[in-house]
Amino acid sequence: MENHSEDADNRPGMVENGRVANGARTLRIQPLTAADEQRLSALVGEVGWGVAPGRLNAMLTVGKGFGHFLDETLITSSILFPYGRELAFLGMVIVHPLWQRKGLGSAIVKKCLELAEELGVNRVGLLATDAGYPLYRSLGFETVERVHRYIGKPKRITRGRGGHVGIHIRPLGETDWTELISMDQEVTGVLRKETYMAFVKTVTTAIVARDGQGQLLGYAMASEVGDMLIIGPLHATATEVATELALHLTQSALGQVRIDVPAGQTEWMRVLLALGLEEVHVSPMMLYGGQGLPGQRTWMFGIMDAALG
Numbered sequence: 001m002e003n004h005s006e007d008a009d010n011r012p013g014m015v016e017n018g019r020v021a022n023g024a025r026t027l028r029i030q031p032l033t034a035a036d037e038q039r040l041s042a043l044v045g046e047v048g049w050g051v052a053p054g055r056l057n058a059m060l061t062v063g064k065g066f067g068h069f070l071d072e073t074l075i076t077s078s079i080l081f082p083y084g085r086e087l088a089f090l091g092m093v094i095v096h097p098l099w100q101r102k103g104l105g106s107a108i109v110k111k112c113l114e115l116a117e118e119l120g121v122n123r124v125g126l127l128a129t130d131a132g133y134p135l136y137r138s139l140g141f142e143t144v145e146r147v148h149r150y151i152g153k154p155k156r157i158t159r160g161r162g163g164h165v166g167i168h169i170r171p172l173g174e175t176d177w178t179e180l181i182s183m184d185q186e187v188t189g190v191l192r193k194e195t196y197m198a199f200v201k202t203v204t205t206a207i208v209a210r211d212g213q214g215q216l217l218g219y220a221m222a223s224e225v226g227d228m229l230i231i232g233p234l235h236a237t238a239t240e241v242a243t244e245l246a247l248h249l250t251q252s253a254l255g256q257v258r259i260d261v262p263a264g265q266t267e268w269m270r271v272l273l274a275l276g277l278e279e280v281h282v283s284p285m286m287l288y289g290g291q292g293l294p295g296q297r298t299w300m301f302g303i304m305d306a307a308l309g
């Protein structure tokens with residue numbers, strides 16, 4: 001644990017190399033636990049991010065997080081999600097706006113990278129914001145992929161009852177779990193069972209697609225965040241399956257829909273445009289250590305979550 005002092009009032013003190021110059025208050029890095037949910041929620045609010053209800057608790061439960069505490073106030077956060085030794089994902093990297101550009105972001109990310117090394121994790125991936133990109137570059141992260149964000153109010157598509165012949169969409173049930181986890185492992189190259197178990201409790205809808213013989217073709221989940229329906233993950237063996245899953249999730253959506261799509265899915269992006277969504281941003285997926293992301297990523301039509309990968 002690192003202890004630093006800070007000026008006696010609430011103004012940010014001078015920080016050099018992650019240390020506050022002088023004063024009576026204490027700035028220290030501490031592990032985050034589920035008990036820090038409200039503090040993390042307040043910090044998330046400071047940078048204007050929207051998070052699905054219950055998602056922070058799920059992340060604090062399955063992830064290994066750290067934060068700078070100024071006395072009892074959380075002013076930074078960073079959470080590592082280890083998926084075995086092959087890959088960990090880094091998310092929720094936030095520094096309170098009053099405390100940015102003082103080296104705290106770098107310090108809190110390094111803390112997670114140290115933990116990854118202790119755990120013997122080969123690669124750490126993340127989805128970078130524009131603000132985070134220079135920081136990650138300076139720490140040795142490299143861009144390995146890009147993720148395109150699509151947002152819009154989906155057009156109503158008139159189609160026959162029953163949807164696409166040969167693709168049957170059903171709500172996710174207990175009996176789907178084993179196959180879903182194994183398909184996710186095929187898509188991402190890592191086992192994310194524990195994360196899914198926590199994640200699914202925070203989604204609004206979860207559906208699976210099967211063919212006439214009962215073979216799993218794909219699955220999708222969606223979470224309501226304010227007026228926005230965020231789709232993710234959306235994994236499917238073909239674009240037409242992804243389309244059926246997306247139509248099923250979005251046709252009753254009243255507000256806007258968002259999905260984060262890996263760059264290789266050009267045909268899928270055309271489908272999203274036809275549905276009435278627009279590309280609003282492209283973010284780099286970055287990797288620390290290792291050469292590239294594992295898995296059968298052509299089946300990834302929507303990432304699970306910006307923080308979880």
Ligand SMILES: CC(C)(COP(=O)(O)OP(=O)(O)OC[C@H]1O[C@@H](n2cnc3c(N)ncnc32)[C@H](O)[C@@H]1OP(=O)(O)O)[C@@H](O)C(=O)NCCC(=O)NCCS
Pocket residue numbers: 015016017047092093094095096099100101102103104105106107126127128129130131132133134135138
């Ligand atoms: C991205 C973010 C976490 C960076 O945190 P930070 O504490 O400002 O990061 P650092 O201070 O370690 O480094 C940021 C910059 O400050 C500079 N810096 C570091 N110490 C400094 C100091 N004492 N004085 C002035 N500048 C300093 C760094 O060189 C770096 O400069 P660069 O951007 O030109 O490379 C923060 O801006 C943030 O929370 N943004 C909103 C949420 C977000 O986008 N998070 C990233 C998700 S992927």
